[in-house]
Amino acid sequence: MVHRRPTSPATQRRHDISACLDRAYDRGGLTLLVDGLAGMGKTTILRELARQAFEADRWPVTYVTADEVERAEPYAFIGRLLASGLPTDGDLVPDATTQTVPVAQACLRAILAPHGAPGRVIVVDDAQWVDPESVRVLRYVLPRVNRRVLVAIGVRTPHEPGGFGDYLHGLTSGSHHDLHYRAEPLTAPQIQALAVEQFGVGIAARNAEQLRLSTGGSFLAIDSIFGRLTRAEISQLHLAWNIPIRRVGAVDNPLLHRHERMSAPARATAELVCLAGHEISRATLARAARRLGEGVHVEEAIGAGVLSESGFGATIIPAHDLIGHAIAQTVDHERSRAVSRVLADVTDGYRSVMHALRGAEEWTAQLRGQVTDYVRRAVARASYANASRVLRAALDLATDAAVRHDLLVDLALVHLRNNSGYEVLDLLPELEDLPRSLLREFIVVMIGAHRTDQxxxxxxxxxxxxxxxxxxxxxxxxxxxxxxxxxxxxxxxxxxxxxxxxxxxxxxxxxxxxxxxxxxxxxxxxxAPREYLVLLDAYELVQLQLGGDLRALASRLPEVERARRAMPEGSLRVDVTVALAGNEVALGRLGRARALAEEATDLSNRVSKAWAAGTVRIILADCMIRQGDLAAATDVLAVIVDLSYDVLDVETRPVAAAMAAIVAAIRGEETAHLLAQARVIDDIAWEGYGRDLPVLAGCEAARALGDPAEILALTSPDRVGGIVNTQHGFLTYRAHALLDLGDHVAAAELIGELERCRAAGTWLEYWGTLAWLRARLAEHHDAGAARAMYEDAVATRDYPLPAALTYIDYGRLLAGQGDASGARRAWDSARAILERLGAGAYLPRVRAALESLADGDRIARSRLVADLTRREHEIAGHLAQGRSNQEIAVLLVVSEATVRFHVSNVLRKLHLSSRAQVARVLHGPGDPA
Structure with a gap:
């Protein structure tokens, strides 16, 4: 299963609207209902539809918005509609005494009036404010126009029972012709995708979740928050851990509308469930309500869509976590504390401690004991997130300096143990103010290591x-x-x-x-001194790699590998394994590197975060891409994108984008946004694994587009000369680009340099073999030698994409030498590899080559067949069907000697040595006989 990150909701909506318009044009109209809670972007959707329809210029467009102020005025909306550009008789001025049908008929005539186009687009926004008289008109008109008209109507939810929105919902949801588009609250992955679209870089999953909760998933609110970021903040997002969230004024949360319409007892029950923040059994809910002196009114809240049942009715939860969050935020402080105190008594574990802290009026020794005991147990279970939440809640309550000192240190150490010090960066000033000690200095330095501005x-x-x-x-x-x-x-x-x-x-x-x-x-x-010593050994090997001493690296690697295998499972073993995987890549042992990276990835999913938690997946995805396993690499990259915002090795963010760009380029997909994300690697001073991958990504995108000049620009010495940790794969692209541009002298010099680099181990053939390059160079002066070199080149298929491209070049050489069958075999081999890879960027080339070869075959065959006499052509037809001379003689009523004579002439004229080959000449390879 290939996992792809969600498309930006803005892009997805544009795509959906385009599809809706195409459907309306093809089918001669339809009714589109766009509904959703306030703030979800219904108006944006309708305006985009109107814009696209206007630019298409196929049907005239009318856009009208209902006005809440005019809801009490009969036919006010119809008046607006008719005044928006529709042709009218001019004598219809409806009022409260006017009958519905005449107004509806006049409206229908205006909409369907001849205008030189096959249809019309009418967009209606805020239709919840349409006056009742106009609603009756529209209910008459809509069923009668949707075969010639696209009517797009935006309505706020929840729909009033029996109201216009309710009618439209029934009309469109029960129709195979019409459409219903629900503007839902954005999910955290959608918010991340929106950030990538707007800023060119992503944001952390936890930041997206914070935005989702604070805005109710409102498209408009999130877009507004993004719009308040400064240019300086946007320029640093690829290094930052948190996105600045600024909001202006209070926001009317549309998620609360249903809650506010319920009775007071039902609202109290909903508040209790939502303040719990977790599913709650009916029995526990009843006990809590009884202690609060309240009844339980679950059914009304379920009917209103505020609460829902789970576990076959055994437990109660908010209908949506956003609704639960929104309702909990509305409860006044005193009631919230009272409910929390009760919940603390009727729950246990993490829930009980959190409720106790939220319900407490002041810090007590009892609370301190509860917190200390719970945090100790949570850390032992590696439940760092829960331990952190408890300590944060305790800090919100504690005011005594000594108490806060202890809690701050506890919280900081929990995050340092989990390698998530970035989550307490907000507390760094207060930590700096603690009494001086080695422990305080240690905490401050470790947390400060996550600051990108210092x-x-x-x-x-x-x-x-x-x-x-x-x-x-x-x-x-x-x-x-x-x-x-x-x-x-x-x-x-x-x-x-x-x-x-x-x-x-x-x-x-x-x-x-x-x-x-x-x-x-x-x-x-x-x-864990022994484990740290092994990790230091692994880091020494990395220094040997960076220093280019690959012989010493290969010599020492087995010893460190033995020590690694003896290490207990844990984050330190992950880090050692990651370092060794990178070393194996440097030595050209990609299979071993992938195996180590897979082992480290699996282990990292079971232990606390490693220092190189991001790099391990980068190495794994890199190995997969080079080995042609693009689908598996895509799955790993989807994880990296989220993980890279929660690990110290932030350089994995642009590197992951670079690898995603390589995959996209091979598949023939858009790469511009990914390459833009990859280029921010230049803002990072140090070299981690894959520092050269953004350059390689640009090269692959340029090669897929057939732009060798761009490859030369990307691989110029001033661009790549400073990269130390590299196997110089970009030089492979450069050599091919020089050959593409006909600069054979420079290409020869570079290929010679690559031969020396390969001997030293500083250039590896992941992106194309020397045999391939030599064969291409030989084509310029010795085509015969080139053919032999290509035979050598295609014998190596360790890396599928270069192998396929080698076959393409070989087929081109063979076709040029007149060896059509050899060219076909080479191109068939290339096609098979490219189809397996899903290499949409290159498949059209090889398919076109095969098609041109088939065209040439057909022309040549036609010329040969044209030389046959009528009787020879008849004989050839029988041969193509596999008949013997005797059978042909019987059918044609001639002697076998005569048949043998004609068969001999057929084979001579068709340049064949066997009668079994006749079918291929007459019908072509693969054509039906």
């Missing part, structure tokens, strides 16, 4: 690394020495890394071997 404090960190005799402090120092290695690797100058690795080794040789030696159990997760 460099990592290398000197401040180094100043803390004077070995202590206290086991707790020594553990912190060892961990900081390890972090200093990582953060120095993530700079433009990683040259100090080897010395820092040696220093970190020294610290880990001093730390306790087990957590029992620590006095602060919250630091126990940092005690």
């Amino acid at each position: 460099p990592f404090p290398h000197e401040r960190t180094a100043a803390m690394l004077v070995p202590s005799e206290d086991p707790d402090e020594l553990t912190i120092q060892a961990f900081l020495s390890f972090v200093l290695v990582i953060m120095t690797m993530r700079t433009a100058d990683p040259s100090p890394v080897p010395g820092l690795i040696a220093a970190a080794r020294h610290f880990f040789s001093l730390v306790p071997a087990t957590p029992e030696a620590l006095s602060d159990e919250r630091l126990a997760w940092m005690v």
Whole structure:
């Protein structure tokens, strides 16, 4: 199953509207109902429909909006409609005494009046405000016009029973001809897609969920919030962890309309369920309501669409989580606390603790005990999100400085343990103000590492690394020495890394071997000296790779691999595995690299976040793409897009976009937006895995479009010369581009350089073999030698896309030499590979080549067959059907000798050596006999 990220709702709506117009034009009209809650973008949809219809210029367009102020005026809307450009007799001025039918007939005549077009588009917005008299007219008119008219009507939900919206819903929902388009609240993935469309970069899933809850999923509200971002903020979104959310004034939440119409007892029941924030059994709901002195009025709330049943009626939940959130926000503080106190008593675990905190009026020792006990148990189960929510709720309640100190440290350590320090960046100023200690300095440095607007404090960190005799402090120092290695690797100058690795080794040789030696159990997760030493070994291998010492890398790799296999499952083993996978890629062992990346990905799904949680999937997707497994790569990339906003290795964001662009380019899909996201890699100073992938993505997109000049621009030395961590795949594209442009001298020089690089291991044949390049170069001066080289080139099919393109070039050479059958075999091989890949960018080329070959075959066959006499043509027809000489002699009433004579002439004139080949000449390969 290929997982694709949702299309932007704006783009999807434009597409849906276009499809609706096409359907209306094809079918001669229809009625379209666009409904949804206020703020969901119904007016935007209708305006887009009117715009597209106007630009199509096929049917005239009328746009009219009903006015709430005129709802009490009889026929006010019909007056607006007739005055909007429809041709009228001019003598109809309806009032309260006018009968409906005459007005309806006049309206019908105006709509259907001849105007030189086969139909008409009428767009009606805010139809919930249409006056009752006009509604009666429209109910008469609509069934009589939709074969010549597209009527698009926007109505706010919920529909009044028996009202115009209710009528339109029944009219369109029960019709195979008409359409009903519901403008639903946006989902978090849709909000992320909208951000990509507007800004060229994504936002974190948690930010999208925050936007969804704060706006009720309103398209207009979210669009407004996006519109308030400054240019500076937008320029930093690809590095930021959170999107600024600014709203102006209170918003009338359309999700509350149903709630507000219920009786007071039903609203109280709905509030209780929504404040719970989770499903609640009927029995628990009854106990809570009884303790509050209230009744339970679930059925009315269910009937109003505010609550719903689950578990076959055993539990009650909000009808939609957005409705639950919206209702909970309306409850006054006192009632909310009272309900929370009751819920704390009738629930347990996480729910009970959260309700207790929300219901408390002040911080108490009892609460502190509950919080401490729960957080300890949650962290032991790796339930970091729940532990964080509990501590956040406790901070909202606590005011005492000492209490807040402890809670802040607890919260920070929970997130540092989970490698999610970005989630407490908002608390960094308060953490900075805590009493000075090594633990505070450690927390501040670690959380501050996620700030993109300030460099990592290398000197401040180094100043803390004077070995202590206290086991707790020594553990912190060892961990900081390890972090200093990582953060120095993530700079433009990683040259100090080897010395820092040696220093970190020294610290880990001093730390306790087990957590029992620590006095602060919250630091126990940092005690794993053996595992950190293996990870430091892996980082040393990365330095060998970056330094180009691949021989030493290959020599040391087995030793570190043995140590890796002995490590317990955990995030450190993930990090070691990721580093080794990257090393295997550098050595050209792609199968081994993929296996390691798959193992690390699987493990990372079961343990807390690794430092390289994003990079592991980047390596996996990269291996899959190079091996031609595009569908699997697409699935992995869908995960990376979300994950990349929650990991320290933020460089995976543009790299993931680059890989998505490569896949899209191969498939023949649009790449501009993905390439724009990939290009922000230039804003990141350090080199992580795949620093060259944005360049490769641009090259693949240019090759798919047949633009070799663009490839030369993308691979110019000033553009790629500074990339260190690379296998120089972009030079493969450059060599082909030079050949495409006829610069054979420069191509020869570059191919010679690639031969030397391959020997050194700094250029690998992932994107095309040397044999392919040599064959293309030889075509210029020695076609015979080129043919032999192509035979060598097509023998290597490790990387499917280059193999297919090699076959295409080989087929072109063979066709030019007159070897049509050889060309057909080469192009058939290319087509089979490209079809398996889904390479829509290249399939048309090979299909066109095969078609042109077939055309040539048909012409040549026609010429040969034209040389046959009438009797020879008759004989050839029998041969094509597989008949023997004796059978032909009987059918034609001639001797077998005569048949043999004619058969000999047929084979000679058709240039054939066997009678079995006659059918192919007469009918063509694959044509029916």
